[in-house]
Amino acid sequence: MRLHSAPKSGNGYKVRLLQGLLGTACEVIDYDTKGGETHTPEFLERINPDGRVPVLELDDGTMLPESGAILLYLAEGTPYLPEDRVERAQAFRWMFFEQFALLPNLGKPRLWRMRNVEITPQREAELKGLFEAGYGALGVMERHLQGDREFFVGDRATVADVALYPYPRLCPEGGYDLQGYPAVRAWLERIEALPGYVPPPT
Ligand SMILES: N[C@@H](CCC(=O)N[C@@H](CS)C(=O)NCC(=O)O)C(=O)O
Known part of the structure; x- marks a missing residue:
């Protein structure tokens, strides 16, 4: 297998994080997304x-894009993918939430800063909307984690936690x-304490 990714990609990092937690790894091919290599x-x-990116290239040459699809492929048959039908559906629920509510709102301000994008009045207005929606999504996570819940689904880390972790x-x-x-910050620390944890791109 090979992972097509980019050095600072939060979505690519999800895959490397799961691989670390599973004790596996594969060749990584990095692209310059800013330079248009993808x-x-x-x-x-x-x-x-x-x-x-990311795209996971399987041994038979099949290309599997989308971080969520890659995580599910890699997690199959491991404790990171719940066997219970309801728990599995709950894991999917949080992965869909991540793509809709977290990735665009938490990812874009970071991308703009990384690329030194000029903050025009129009972008300023867009940022306001992104922060509003992003803080709203973090609030959803905070409420879910309040109390004695340690991970997003069931009582152990699953593919949902791996998908949710990078952007917050x-x-x-x-x-x-x-x-x-505070509950989100405590959960981030719990993920960081998992055996095989891989730190985010710097
Ligand atoms: N829904 C996709 C989003 C992938 C994505 O946005 N990738 C970024 C890097 S994190 C990218 O390749 N950007 C290059 C571009 O959009 O031109 C996933 O979760 O994998």
């Missing part, structure tokens, strides 16, 4: 028509402040 005709045709962990790089989210 939009060349060759990449679009051979690797992912969506022009994004990285969002201060985009200007977020997690001070008002």
